[in-house]
Amino acid sequence: MTGDDPRHRLIDEWLVAAAEGRAAPEQGDVVNRLLAEDQALRRYVAQWLIDEALIRDELQVAGAGAILGEHAAMPAAPAPPRRARVATRALAPVAAACAAVAACVLLWPRGDTVAPVPPAPDGLPPAVDTRAYAVVTHAVNIDWPPGAEPVQPGDRIAERNLRIAGGFLQIEFFGGATAVVEGPAEVEVASESRVRCREGKVRVGVPPQAAGFTLQAGSVELVDPGADLGVRVDRDGAGEVHALSGRVGVRQGGAVRLIESGTAVGFSAAGNVTGVAPGPGGFVGLERLRAIKAESAAARYCRWREHSDRWSRDAALAMYFTFDGQAEFDRGLVGRVAGARADGAIVGCRWAQGRFPGKGALEFKQTSDRVRVRVDGEFESVSLFAWLRVDGVERRYNSLLLADAYTPGRVHWQLTEAGALRFSVSGTGGCEAQRVVTMASLGRWVQLATVYDHPAQVVRHYVDGREVAACAFTAVAPLLIGPAELGNWSPTRSAAADPIRSLNGTVDEVAVFRRPLSAEEVRQAYRAGRP
Numbered sequence: 001m002t003g004d005d006p007r008h009r010l011i012d013e014w015l016v017a018a019a020e021g022r023a024a025p026e027q028g029d030v031v032n033r034l035l036a037e038d039q040a041l042r043r044y045v046a047q048w049l050i051d052e053a054l055i056r057d058e059l060q061v062a063g064a065g066a067i068l069g070e071h072a073a074m075p076a077a078p079a080p081p082r083r084a085r086v087a088t089r090a091l092a093p094v095a096a097a098c099a100a101v102a103a104c105v106l107l108w109p110r111g112d113t114v115a116p117v118p119p120a121p122d123g124l125p126p127a128v129d130t131r132a133y134a135v136v137t138h139a140v141n142i143d144w145p146p147g148a149e150p151v152q153p154g155d156r157i158a159e160r161n162l163r164i165a166g167g168f169l170q171i172e173f174f175g176g177a178t179a180v181v182e183g184p185a186e187v188e189v190a191s192e193s194r195v196r197c198r199e200g201k202v203r204v205g206v207p208p209q210a211a212g213f214t215l216q217a218g219s220v221e222l223v224d225p226g227a228d229l230g231v232r233v234d235r236d237g238a239g240e241v242h243a244l245s246g247r248v249g250v251r252q253g254g255a256v257r258l259i260e261s262g263t264a265v266g267f268s269a270a271g272n273v274t275g276v277a278p279g280p281g282g283f284v285g286l287e288r289l290r291a292i293k294a295e296s297a298a299a300r301y302c303r304w305r306e307h308s309d310r311w312s313r314d315a316a317l318a319m320y321f322t323f324d325g326q327a328e329f330d331r332g333l334v335g336r337v338a339g340a341r342a343d344g345a346i347v348g349c350r351w352a353q354g355r356f357p358g359k360g361a362l363e364f365k366q367t368s369d370r371v372r373v374r375v376d377g378e379f380e381s382v383s384l385f386a387w388l389r390v391d392g393v394e395r396r397y398n399s400l401l402l403a404d405a406y407t408p409g410r411v412h413w414q415l416t417e418a419g420a421l422r423f424s425v426s427g428t429g430g431c432e433a434q435r436v437v438t439m440a441s442l443g444r445w446v447q448l449a450t451v452y453d454h455p456a457q458v459v460r461h462y463v464d465g466r467e468v469a470a471c472a473f474t475a476v477a478p479l480l481i482g483p484a485e486l487g488n489w490s491p492t493r494s495a496a497a498d499p500i501r502s503l504n505g506t507v508d509e510v511a512v513f514r515r516p517l518s519a520e521e522v523r524q525a526y527r528a529g530r531p
Contacts, residue, residue, distance in 0.1 A: 176210030237269030370488030465526030
């Protein structure tokens with residue numbers, strides 16, 4: 001909508017007045033007549049109602065059933081405060097006028113937004129597939145070959161091949177065994193008690209609780225392994241088996257050869273088994289992997305610091321928090337914009353471990369947790385960036401950065417209960433990237449970025465350096481943020497049925513730029529900052 005049409009200005013004024021509980025009945029009558037005559041106006045008001053959660057609670061009784069019909073069930077929300085009910089009544093007459101088009105608003109294929117994905121029945125992102133046999137617990141210095149499907153710590157593994165060109169993967173099987181895979185390697189998780197190594201090195205720990213675990217290595221099968229063994233398989237199918245502690249049965253054909261602790265055998269591609277000199281130092285175990293990971297994390301932290309220092313000197317940087325180098329009881333968040341004191345006030349949040357050892361972050365858990373900030377100035381374009389760990393999306397909206405005000409041009413950035421990343425501008429609308437947060441990704445560090453490029457009239461959403469959605473978008477100019485909050489919302493108006501928008505997670509880095517970051521800049525930030 002534009003401000004050139006007096007009807008548009010009247011609608012906007014009425015929406016604000018109704019939300020604040022001061023709309024006159026005769027003003028509502030005028031608006032109702034306009035809506036009855038103009039489908040575009042009805043669609044606009046219906047979308048505004050949906051976006052602002054003003055059709056919850058009593059409005060659902062007064063008219064939301066007619067608005068939403070059977071096409072969309074609104075998730076449950078906390079009951080609004082008593083003071084919000086005046087606005088609800090003020091909006092109820094318009095519900096009938098919007099009824100014919102509101103369902104279409106929810107399902108309409110719009111060119112300026114990504115089609116919404118309905119939330120799961122319980123209001124959470126889709127459940128994790130339970131058909132899995134193992135979980136990735138560590139991924140250190142991984143180099144993925146072309147065409148490989150990357151995994152990361154926390155990923156559940158069903159029947160699939162895992163290929164790495166370099167680095168280390170630690171996999172814990174549901175049967176109780178633990179494997180450290182050293183690249184280049186290719187392994188296949190076949191079940192919770194069976195793995196195949198086609199190439200590379202694997203060290204496996206098999207406690208008594210994992211009895212029955214087997215490992216197929218080239219042309220031989222290792223059965224009833226003891227506590228610790230190492231396997232190397234060459235590209236031609238030949239290799240070695242080392243019994244590091246406990247004995248191992250090596251089966252080739254119908255025969256089983258026992259290898260005692262501290263000994264080793266070699267095998268050919270044809271399956272011929274011969275004794276070889278043991279070499280336990282050639283396999284990386286858990287202690288060595290822990291040391292390698294610590295060294296890697298320290299190097300990554302230094303690389304991120306260099307990138308962060310460059311960002312802090314960017315002339316277009318409007319707000320930047322790294323959460324680094326602060327004391328446990330600090331209640332002021334130090335801004336990193338060069339030449340400015342764009343600090344934040346911490347309310348309720350607790351300091352926590354960030355994505356690197358020794359780096360700080362803020363934990364948002366209670367509905368009162370927030371960081372008060374102020375981003376001054378006007379924007380033509382804007383880039384929003386964050387590293388965070390999401391632990392849940394219990395709210396309809398879960399705040400990342402929300403301007404207090406809702407006057408035209410104000411920027412709001414948040415996650416939805418369906419796991420979507422949403423960018424919106426008051427008076428214009430919003431753009432969502434679906435399935436950014438899933439049950440499988442909860443508890444992991446993730447980089448999120450949203451870029452609004454005003455000259456190109458497009459919004460782009462990024463996850464871990466990759467573009468995941470783009471929307472044609474022309475925002476009301478200029479863009480504004482002003483007083484705002486990280487991880488929560490304190491609206492300046494008393495909107496009816498405002499849901500709690502507190503974040504459940506830990507925030508490690510946040511930045512706002514007054515220019516559109518390029519796709520390459522987002523990728524560089526991910527490569528420099530990934531844990």
